[in-house]
Amino acid sequence: MIGIPGFILDFFAALMLLVAAVSAARLALDRPWHRGLMNADVDGAHVLMGIAMAGMLVTSLSTLPNGVWTVIFSVLTAWFVWCVYRESRGGGVRVLMDSHHAPHLVHSAAMVYMFAAITTPAAGHGSGMAGMGGAGGAMPTLAVPGLAFIFAILLAGYAVVDLDRLSGPALHASYLPAVSAAPAGVPVAAAATGSGITSPGPVPAAATRPEGVATLPEQAASPPPPAGARGHGGGPFRDLLLNPRTAAVCRIAMGVTMAFMLVIMI
Amino acid sequence: MSNIAVAGGRATWRGRLRAEGVWQPPDTRRVLQLALAAVWLLDAVLQYQSFMFTKAFGQMLAGTAAGNPSVIAGPIGWDARLVEHHAVLINTIFATTQLLLALGIAFRPTVRAALAASIVWSLGVWWFGEGLGMVLTPSASPVNGAPGAVIIYALLAVLLWPSDRHAATAPFTAARAVGVQTAQVLWLVLWGSLAYFALLPGNRAAQGLSGMVGGMAGGEPGWLASLDNHAASLLAHQGLAASIVLAIALAVIAVGVYLPAPAARATVVLAIVVAALIWIFGEAFGAILAGGATDPNSGLLLIVLALAYWPARKVPAATAPAAAGPATHEAAEEGATP
Numbered sequence: 001m002i003g004i005p006g007f008i009l010d011f012f013a014a015l016m017l018l019v020a021a022v023s024a025a026r027l028a029l030d031r032p033w034h035r036g037l038m039n040a041d042v043d044g045a046h047v048l049m050g051i052a053m054a055g056m057l058v059t060s061l062s063t064l065p066n067g068v069w070t071v072i073f074s075v076l077t078a079w080f081v082w083c084v085y086r087e088s089r090g091g092g093v094r095v096l097m098d099s100h101h102a103p104h105l106v107h108s109a110a111m112v113y114m115f116a117a118i119t120t121p122a123a124g125h126g127s128g129m130a131g132m133g134g135a136g137g138a139m140p141t142l143a144v145p146g147l148a149f150i151f152a153i154l155l156a157g158y159a160v161v162d163l164d165r166l167s168g169p170a171l172h173a174s175y176l177p178a179v180s181a182a183p184a185g186v187p188v189a190a191a192a193t194g195s196g197i198t199s200p201g202p203v204p205a206a207a208t209r210p211e212g213v214a215t216l217p218e219q220a221a222s223p224p225p226p227a228g229a230r231g232h233g234g235g236p237f238r239d240l241l242l243n244p245r246t247a248a249v250c251r252i253a254m255g256v257t258m259a260f261m262l263v264i265m266i
Numbered sequence: 267m268s269n270i271a272v273a274g275g276r277a278t279w280r281g282r283l284r285a286e287g288v289w290q291p292p293d294t295r296r297v298l299q300l301a302l303a304a305v306w307l308l309d310a311v312l313q314y315q316s317f318m319f320t321k322a323f324g325q326m327l328a329g330t331a332a333g334n335p336s337v338i339a340g341p342i343g344w345d346a347r348l349v350e351h352h353a354v355l356i357n358t359i360f361a362t363t364q365l366l367l368a369l370g371i372a373f374r375p376t377v378r379a380a381l382a383a384s385i386v387w388s389l390g391v392w393w394f395g396e397g398l399g400m401v402l403t404p405s406a407s408p409v410n411g412a413p414g415a416v417i418i419y420a421l422l423a424v425l426l427w428p429s430d431r432h433a434a435t436a437p438f439t440a441a442r443a444v445g446v447q448t449a450q451v452l453w454l455v456l457w458g459s460l461a462y463f464a465l466l467p468g469n470r471a472a473q474g475l476s477g478m479v480g481g482m483a484g485g486e487p488g489w490l491a492s493l494d495n496h497a498a499s500l501l502a503h504q505g506l507a508a509s510i511v512l513a514i515a516l517a518v519i520a521v522g523v524y525l526p527a528p529a530a531r532a533t534v535v536l537a538i539v540v541a542a543l544i545w546i547f548g549e550a551f552g553a554i555l556a557g558g559a560t561d562p563n564s565g566l567l568l569i570v571l572a573l574a575y576w577p578a579r580k581v582p583a584a585t586a587p588a589a590a591g592p593a594t595h596e597a598a599e600e601g602a603t604p
Contacts, residue, residue, distance in 0.1 A: 163372035
């Protein structure tokens with residue numbers, strides 16, 4: 001049996017490592033220890049998922065045993081469950097599309113599923129799972145393939161919705177946590193220099209997010225950054241990295257790659 | 267196209283990306299476009315399965331020539347041999363093209379180009395990959411995917427085209443770009459042809475539908491195989507009665523689009539139910555769970571199509587936006603999503 005051509009797996013693995021690198025850079029530049037952990041969980045999750053998925057795609061890139069990854073992503077899933085629960089209070093089912101953390105919950109849960117349900121073929125070796133284009137072309141498969149199908153549909157749905165929100169004239173509120181530290185009364189656009197985020201006007205301290213551009217209530221209540229903390233305006237490269245659209249692009253790349261992996265292992 | 271025009275176009279969509287404004291929630295048509303994009307994305311990742319990079323994919327394509335007239339079958343055979351000999355290269359192009367179509371439809375500045383490309387691509391695949399959905403053969407059946415999933419992609423691209431030439435009079439989303447009459451005729455032809463296929467001799471045979479449904483169980487997970495086997499048992503020796511009931515239901519759906527709004531809504535609901543039954547029992551979710559599927563098959567797309575024909579609630583003119591241009595998300599149909 002011939003597996004998927006190596007160059008395709010290499011491409012997706014490289015894409016995942018790029019996502020991990022960009023997310024790591026965002027973590028370093030955003031200084032979550034100064035600005036609060038508002039986005040650190042998402043970028044941190046992207047770093048971990050990027051490394052783990054690259055290892056699944058290409059054997060030589062695998063880093064940790066499956067059991068360890070399962071535990072890591074189980075913890076991450078539990079964290080995102082908590083975040084979504086917090087965001088959903090008063091929001092109901094609609095939060096599943098509008099919440100900042102819901103897509104990340106699906107991504108984390110899909111990772112848990114992949115690592116827990118994978119059936120490694122006999123030809124596979126290594127510290128992690130056999131690469132998908134592994135020796136002899138033996139392709140790992142997933143137990144409970146119905147779950148893989150459901151996750152693939154959800155991931156495809158979130159990817160296209162993300163792309164739609166990303167390409168509109170203004171960003172959806174769920175992308176806004178990166179600018180959450182804007183002081184009360186300061187226009188969101190002013191706090192997100194170079195981010196492309198716009199707001200109809202000053203955001204009151206008790207801002208709500210009815211449909212579009214506004215901060216989440218808990219974000220509006222966040223304290224302003226310390227006096228010593230630098231803003232986002234530090235050059236085009238830095239602005240590009242810290243732009244919420246960059247995080248969204250990472251999420252789309254991750255969602256598409258994850259859907260690809262789930263389907264080819266059915 | 268001149269360089270100036272190209273540069274202008276780039277500036278326009280880049281400008282739109284940077285433009286200040288308020289995020290606009292997608293209207294019904296945009297939601298359906300995104301559903302179409304998601305199905306294309308699913309289609310693309312299915313195309314990346316290892317099976318597709320083998321000679322078996324070419325042989326599968328060759329199989330669609332059987333029963334077709336020679337003028338149709340000849341090019342399919344040529345295409346299948348080409349795929350067999352260059353499976354890796356050609357399938358990589360196929361899968362990547364479908365991935366780009368999905369991303370293009372989801373990305374607002376490229377939605378028109380991607381929808382136009384998807385129509386061309388779908389028509390090509392309908393012929394060379396699906397043998398025109400087998401509609402010219404005696405084995406065509408609404409239960410096994412006729413008239414071909416990919417032609418419904420093309421139909422959706424036409425009906426969901428981001429134009430509002432007929433928005434003022436459109437009672438449902440599908441009529442906004444092509445007009446009420448064209449949309450109604452397309453619906454009538456599609457569902458009417460399905461009713462016709464249901465009555466073909468192969469489907470009327472005592473074990474026709476039963477064999478078709480039971481045949482989908484192979485390779486499926488236990489729960490789905492069990493569903494298929496139970497459905498096949500129910501249909502055993504009931505081919506004629508089952509095909510007549512199915513044909514009547516499909517015919518009612520076909521004419522439902524001409525009925526007043528309450529009755530039209532009922533037939534759209536019936537269309538969704540029938541499409542879901544076809545997708546689950548007749549197509550086993552496109553046989554995706556068995557591996558080797560090239561697309562989710564027609565049932566899912568018929569559901570998306572039916573949603574595009576859901577009669578919208580009337581919005582008083584005073585509350586509708588005055589200047590709803592083609593690029594905006596019209597509020598006139600907000601709340602029309604069922």
